[in-house]
Amino acid sequence: MLRPRIIPCLLVHDGGLVKTVRFKDPKYVGDPINAVKIFNEKEADELVVLDIDATVQGREPNFRLIAQFAAECRMPLCYGGGIRTVEQAKRIIGLGVEKVAISAAAVADPKLISRIAEEVGSQSVVVVLDVKSSLFGKQEVWTHNGRKNSGKSPVEAAQEAEALGAGEIVINSIDRDGQMKGYDVVLATKLRAATRLPMSVLGGAGSLQDIGELIAACGVVGAAAGSFFVFKGAYRAVLISYPTQAQKDDLIRTSLPQRRGARMA
Amino acid sequence: MIKIIDYGLGNILAFQNMYKRLNVQVGLARSADDLQGASKLILPGVGAFDHAMEQLDRSGMRGPLDELVLRQQVPVLGICVGMQMLAERSDEGQLPGLGWIRGQVKGFKGLQRSDLLLPHMGWNDVHPAPGSRLFEQLRTDARFYFLHSFYFECTRPEDVAAVSNYGTEFSCAVSAGNIHGVQFHPEKSHHFGAQLLKNFAEL
Secondary structure (H helix, E strand, O other), X not given: OOOOEEEEEEEEEOOEEEEEEOOEEEEEEEOHHHHHHHHHHOOOOOEEEEEOOHHHHOOOOOXXXXXXXXXXXXXXXXXXXXXXXXXXXXXXXXXXXXXXXXXXXXXXXXXXXXXXHHHHOHHHEEEEEEEEEOOOXXXXXXXXXXXXXXXXXXXXXXXXXXXXXXXXXXXXXXXXXOOOOOOOHHHHHHHHHHOOOOXXXXXXXXXXXXXHHHHHHHOOOEEEEOHHXXXXXXXXXXXXXXXXXXXXXXXXXXXXXXXXOXXXX | OEEEEOOOOOOHHHXXXXXXXXXXXXXXXXXXXXXXXXXXXXXXXXXXXXXXXXXXHHOOOHHHHHHHHHHOOOOEEEEOHHHHOOOOEEOOOOOOOOOOOOEEEEEHHHHOOOOOOOOEEEEEEOEXXXXXXXXXXXXXXXXXXXXXXXXXXXXXXXXXXXXXXXXOEEEEEEEEOOEEEEOOOHHHOHHHHHHHHHHHHOO
């Protein structure tokens, strides 16, 4: 049985590992390469690394750092931040990264998705949609760390990405970022119904129960989280954690619609 | 020495790192000369089938590989698209495959299952055929990381080394004599993958 994926998402800022709240106030939480080593030991399902400076500063991806990540990472790695050209995407895949994530560039020029997919294969192209609600509750896709409103609806953007050859969609809720009070399950369910692409959801996870709720609503999904895997306790002390294989199996058995009540193979 | 075929595709570094941790010596082969003295071969691969075949042709290693694998019976392990290249042909492309294992590569799309998310991506259970040496100590609880939309369909059932299930039961590993292939990524599958790569090194 294909399993839901539980995915730590690491944010890189000024060369360090940080965690934000609603995409603001980056708090330094440690050395990114060290974090990769810990998630290797914990056998994480997959890892997402996002450079949150590159697009905003208008600079190229940091290929040296990416090479270090790829060399260290013993699980599938998805890298995003600053990718604007096919050449950059190819170079990153060539460094040993499984998937490249594009966001701002894909929203501004959706055809870039096709051009990258033609070179590296759809399976390696991830489109990240950062979603923010307006005061009236309308949800739209924002870029540049939540500073620019694209005016596109998440469903529309996801369907466009699918049609152009993306291999995966990541839905990232800006409103829930760092809140640790649960995913936007309503948004996730809406997006799940909108495409037939694998999907990951980021923003809001604060407990295994939150991840269970997402799996119950969306089935085989990627449950990504930042704060949940780097903070411990009410005072947000930095401590990297990740569920054990037994905890993951248990969570899937009790949450996944097609497995509920069934015995794990 | 195990030689990793470096024709510009696939995560060469990940294999090197994995074998370094296993204390197994590996080298890279970028040309026919580099293939000399290979005791085993790893054929990685990602992306489109035709592109992979073209790249291999262009590397100048195609002929020497046929010689090593088919005549000298050097063990080879194809990974992901590298496994699909072992087949005679693929629905994904026009070019013929290596034809080292009888079979063809088909798309999950052809199953016409509207509930199936594509690509098949993530960790899935793998059920080895009895006696498969690649899967020694991986008989129970084996799971590996997959990332693909096409799968290998063996002509001869005895060539299936392991199956997995995604909309249909499909061969996720093939073995015919010295020729082996796995659809999943052992280099990214933690201790399960390490065990499989160790098994291959010890064949």
